[in-house]
Amino acid sequence: MSIALKATDLSKTFEIGKRLIGPPRGRVRAVHPTTFEVHAGETLGIVGESGCGKSTLARMLVGLEPPTQGSIEIEGRALDNADPAAFGRLIQYVFQDPVSSLNPRKTIREILEVPLKLLHGMDRKARAERIAEIFEAVNLRPEFLTRYPHEFSGGQAQRIGIARALAANARILILDEPVSALDVSVQAQVLNLLADLKREFGLTYLFISHDLAVVEAVSDRIAVLYFGAVVEQGPAEKVFAMPRHPYTKLLADSAPRVGQPLGGVQSGELPDPLNPPPGCAFAGRCPRASDRCRVERPELRVIEGDQLAACHHPL
Amino acid sequence: MGAFVKLLFRNRLAGFGAVVLGVIVVLALITPWLPLHPPNETVTANRFLRPGTPGHLLGTDHLGRDLLSRLLWGTRLSLAVGFAAAVIAGVVGAAIGIIAGYFGGRTDNVTMRGVDMLMAFPYILLALAIVAALGPGLMNALIAVAVVNIPFFARNIRGITVGIANKEFIDAARLSGMGHTRILLTEVLPNVIPVIVIAMSTTIGWMILETAGLSFLGLGSQPPQADLGSMLGEARSAMITAPHTSIVPGVMILLIVMSINLLGDGVRDALDPRLRSGALTRPLPATQVARKSVPEVPARPGLLEIDALETQFHVGKRVYRAVGGVTLELKPGECLGLIGESGSGKSVTALSVMGLVASPPGVITGGAVRLEGQDLVGARYERLRSLRGDKVAYIFQDPLSTLHPLYRVGDQLAEAILCHHGIGRAAAMERAVKLLEDVRIPNASARARAFPHELSGGMRQRVAIAMALANEPDIIIADEPTTALDVTVQAQVLALLDELRRERGVAILFITHDFGVVGQLCDRVAVMYAGRIVEQGTTREVLDDPAHPYTRRLIACVPELGEGRRVMAAIPGLPPAVDNLPDGCAFAPRCDKATEACRTGEIALEGGARKVRCIHPEGSVREATA
Helix, strand or coil: CCEEEEEEEEEEEEEECCCCCCCCCEEEEEEEEEEEEEECCCEEEEECCCCCCHHHHHHHHCCCCCCCEEEEEECCEECCCCCHHHHHCCEEEECCCCCCCCCCCCCHHHHHHHHHHHHHCCCHHHHHHHHHHHHHHCCCCHHHHHCCHHHCCHHHHHHHHHHHHHHCCCCEEEEECCCCCCCHHHHHHHHHHHHHHHHHHCCEEEEEECCHHHHHHHCCEEEEEECCEEEEEEEHHHHCCCCCCHHHHHHHHHCCCCCCCCCCCCCCCCCCCCCCCCCCCCHHHCCCCCHHHHHCCCCCEEEECCEEECCCCCC | CHHHHHHHHHCHHHHHHHHHHHHHHHHHHHHHHCCCCCCCCCCHHHCCCCCCECCECCCECCCCCEHHHHHHHHHHHHHHHHHHHHHHHHHHHHHHHHHHHHHCHHHHHHHHHHHHHHHHCCHHHHHHHHHHHHCCCHHHHHHHHHHHHHHHHHHHHHHHHHHHHCCHHHHHHHHCCCCHHHHHHHHHHHHHHHHHHHHHHHHHHHHHHHHHHHHHCCCCCCCCCCCHHHHHHHHHHHCCCCCHHHHHHHHHHHHHHHHHHHHHHHHHHHHCHHHHCCCCCCCCCCCEECCCCCCCCCCCCCCEEEEEEEEEEEECCEEEEEEEEEEEEECCCCEEEEECCCCCCHHHHHHHHCCCCCCCCEEEEEEEEEECCEECCCCCHHHHHHHECCCEEEECCCHHHHCCCCCCHHHHHHHHHHCCCCCCHHHHHHHHHHHHHHCCCCCHHHHCCCCHHHCCHHHHHHHHHHHHHCCCCCEEEEECCCCCCCHHHHHHHHHHHHHHHHHHCCEEEEEECCHHHHHHHCCEEEEEECCEEEEEEEHHHHHHCCCCHHHHHHHHHCCCCCCCCCCCCCCCCCCCCCCCCCCCCCCHHHCCCCCHHHHCCCCCCECCCCEECCCCCCHHHHHHHC
16 A cells, blocks of 8 residues: 655644744744654544644644654655645645635635646636536535635535545545534534545545544544644554553543443643643653653554554553 | 615714715816816905805905815815825735735734834824925825825734634635735735725825825925815914905815714724624613513422523514424423534523523513523513522533633632622632632632633633532523533533532533533433424433434434444435424424425424424334324
């Protein structure tokens, strides 16, 4: 299987309180050096809670945020600091908020034409044909093309967002919480559409979400992010069923499930990003933490077979 | 466009301004073709003729020039200069603002500090300095006025652009291959143009005044050319002997500036989207009530009974039936879940209980809400206020917007207690700290002195729960209290709510869209669709054995952890708009079991403790009815 997307030691540090002259007041490491691969045709799920760096990671992968360090390789081509337009032909992004990701002053046709014109230099006739084709693929009626974004419901707007990503003809899509803003009945429609499109066009997905059940339902492999670093990685059916990292177990126990008593309750919150702890970021909340965890950062390593975890005392 | 004009003229003063300005502009435009004396024709014999003199309707000035002619030519010039200055200031200022706001960082910092420096000079001083450097003349006065006003536009537009530049559609445009120039012109600019137009319409009057001021000082238009400022300046020496020479241009300046300002304010209001939904009208303290009939009070009153409640939103001619006859009962100490998708009316039902639906446009049009047998719909505002927070407390979704950002959380808690109990500040503060301990906030006495932004989302929601508990209410209405929280924090908050409810025997009406949460917390559950309850029963019954096709299919849509990779069962279509509900069952168009009977007439909510609103129920309810 060929590798569609490869990130090597990718990291991002934000400078807080920038001044006109002199060093910034503080630095926040949003993403610690991270290395991973996504195979062609695969769906890699990324889960994590707010502030874990999953959106920053995604924005780096499409070139919207320059990485501080590390390299990105897409379909065998290095694209470390290229322009978003160079990324655009190979990898596209579907945003969380379907309405704010569409310019309110443009018709849907105008929005969809841009990538065709600028990335592929298609003429008017070719564009019209391609748009009709894509619109059919995402199950939208052609008369919607002349309307403005505010006339659509969340689910329809998200289909338009997906249509725009498809228009660029990229084979890799980063889906950043694509169904979080939608109601459950509509959420299922969009997830099924994504599955159909993947099969039809042979796409590769990076699916980011905070909803464990959704990620489990759509992914082949899952990476769990905590405090800017991957703490666990493994096949979707094993990650939550047989977690190796105590944080993954906490997440799985916290997810509300019908018929299961309220569980996984554990106090504690994320450490202060301006003053991160020297050892494992989860040590403060972890029931298995030892002295070693508080001084030495665990590296991501193979625990058993295809399951990886960054933990000194894996489950 | 038609709607805009209608809205504009609904504001009488703006309409008046538009008419006055319209007349002045038309006169200024047709001046060259009017039968007037040449404006600069000097006839010293006719000096200072009074207004009304034959041939000189408004009299003459100190050189015997016709005032009417000079006034119209002067107005023409003043309007043109003011308009040109506004356009120049608007274009240049907007360009600076858009570039600074879009690129941000150092570009923004350097440009805006430059603009700040420009703003630090007094207006007129800066204008004088520019004219002094360039030399007097109308063109130079125009440049000076434009430059002086650039900072205003730049700051204004920069603020708007910063908001737009962070929107996701800008990122999407970059990924579509657009460069910065193209993004600025086709993505950012169309979204700031309304703001530029509004800023121009409200400042053009000011610019005409400034130009007149410079001309008055002799730095603008040069004799014999007339503009309104220079006319005033020349009339200054004869102010006492021939007052009409200064009154005529003075009145014209007043009329122009006043009408432009009135019209500008009107345009601003009419373009504001909030005005169209009626949001600028102040909401009433309690929801309006217009009931045709009041349901009878039952013999044995419960704790909280919502009885055939109907709440509508009246916007223009449209009627949105957000809640269409909801009946619910909450027993002491129980947790009742109210579940539904967005727009199903679950929040409006909850807000109607204490008359908290914003009016206008909200109106309670039927039914009753009884607290221990007493009807709250139509109760006096004082009575509602004494019950709000005391007997019935609310917890909302976003704790950051429910807590006041400028007060310490301890003070806000103490205030909630003092509203209902006169126990003194110190005692209230002590109780506030106790409450924070009750909701398991570590180090409560120190956290009581924190501001909301200093707390994490989970901690803020705990504070909101503490506030709801402050007066030991009988009922807590929790509207999606954990939706904005991360799963691990959500589990903590749910466990806390469950514990508090069992300790204190408080009843909870829990509104959510999440079946998992309902399953863990609630004793009973009611499912809402398009403003009505479609199914009701104990949590176990409804979740394990749903009777309404909507409930069954909605549960099937939700993926559950541990089921692995799968295809989701989706419900095709969308929920109906509540201003255009179909006849019969609102779910019929999306239901695979719908028959002709489902599409006509009224379908009742039937059953005892287990109720369902369906002709073709499923599961054990179907077997029971068959």
